[in-house]
Amino acid sequence: MIETGNCNEDIRLTALKQCSLLSGIPETALSELAVATQGTSVERGGIIWMNGRKLDFFGLVVAGFVKMVKTTPIGREVTAELIGPGQVFGMLGAVDGTGCPLMARAATLLSYIRIPSSAFLPLYNTYPSVRDALVSRSGLRLRNTFETLAMMSTGRVEQRVAAVLLTLAGSYGETAGLGVRITAPLTRQDVADLTGTTLESAIRTLSRWEREGLARTDQRFITVLDEDALAGIATGANRS
Numbered sequence: 026m027i028e029t030g031n032c033n034e035d036i037r038l039t040a041l042k043q044c045s046l047l048s049g050i051p052e053t054a055l056s057e058l059a060v061a062t063q064g065t066s067v068e069r070g071g072i073i074w075m076n077g078r079k080l081d082f083f084g085l086v087v088a089g090f091v092k093m094v095k096t097t098p099i100g101r102e103v104t105a106e107l108i109g110p111g112q113v114f115g116m117l118g119a120v121d122g123t124g125c126p127l128m129a130r131a132a133t134l135l136s137y138i139r140i141p142s143s144a145f146l147p148l149y150n151t152y153p154s155v156r157d158a159l160v161s162r163s164g165l166r167l168r169n170t171f172e173t174l175a176m177m178s179t180g181r182v183e184q185r186v187a188a189v190l191l192t193l194a195g196s197y198g199e200t201a202g203l204g205v206r207i208t209a210p211l212t213r214q215d216v217a218d219l220t221g222t223t224l225e226s227a228i229r230t231l232s233r234w235e236r237e238g239l240a241r242t243d244q245r246f247i248t249v250l251d252e253d254a255l256a257g258i259a260t261g262a263n264r265s
Contacts, residue, residue: 032064032087037138040087046113049154061144066136069218073129073137074115080124082141083115089135090209090219093127104221107132107189109197109209113140116159120149133215180261185220186230187259190240194249201248210245 038059041047047055064087067073074080076096084091091108105127108114118125119142149155180188190207198205217227231247234240239255241248249255257263 032066032136032138034059036087037062037064040085040111040138043111044085044113045111046116046158047155049152049158050148054148054151058140058144058148061141063139064136065139066134067131069131069133069135071131071135073131074125076126076128078124079122080115080119080142082139083113083119083145084129085113085138085140086110087136087138089137090132090215091135091137092130092132092219093125094130095127102128102130102221104132104219107192107219109193112196120146120159132218133211180259182220182222182226183230183258184261185222186216186227187255189216189219190247190249191252191255191259193247194252198249204241204248204250205252206246206248208246211247212245213242216247 038056041055041059041062042052050058065084073084073091076094086108088110091114092104093106093108093114094102095105096102114129115125117123119140193207193209193211194205197207197209199208200206213227213231214224216231217224220227231240231242234255235242239249239251241250254263
């Protein structure tokens with residue numbers, strides 16, 4: 026994990042080099058890009074941009090999580106996607122000038138790198154592998170977003186928590202004994218924020234799953250012990 030510190034140029038360059046979407050750009054070009062970027066911190070709940078805003082930058086998460094949020098006609102906020110360390114958000118809207126249809130909000134204390142479109146577009150137009158990777162990833166994320174919106178809009182608390190844990194385990198998990206440990210540190214408040222529920226509901230759900238052997242929390246790290254059972258809860262096939 027990258028130490029964020031004051032997110033100086035060396036730290037920003039390291040983060041850029043570790044980002045899979047940018048892997049087709051030579052290190053010398055990434056070094057020049059790093060000079061133009063800016064490290065930014067946002068408190069939990071802080072808004073990075075509102076939905077529909079045209080973007081002149083996109084973000085690369087260094088630490089923490091970003092929620093991409095859809096607001097319903099009745100004003101309810103529904104989390105469409107979770108963006109974590111090493112992932113970018115807002116790139117497509119920044120490079121094509123259409124903006125982002127979703128609001129970006131810090132789900133936890135957040136450190137991210139702000140990458141100006143003006144500095145990135147010459148690289149985007151020079152290296153086709155970056156465009157190809159963005160198109161491929163955008164299709165997958167769009168499908169996942171539709172699925173997540175449906176689940177977050179109608180699912181019970183247990184469904185939402187199970188879906189989020191499985192998503193995080195898939196993106197940030199490592200095998201640990203008989204389970205999958207989510208390497209991103211999470212408080213129970215973080216889980217509540219990520220799933221749009223109360224702290225009390227998150228505590229009750231995680232405590233019950235710990236008793237049932239479905240998941241374990243140890244010093245802010247959650248280990249998924251029974252992926253099949255959580256998948257059943259997330260889809261509504263099983264009730265916890």
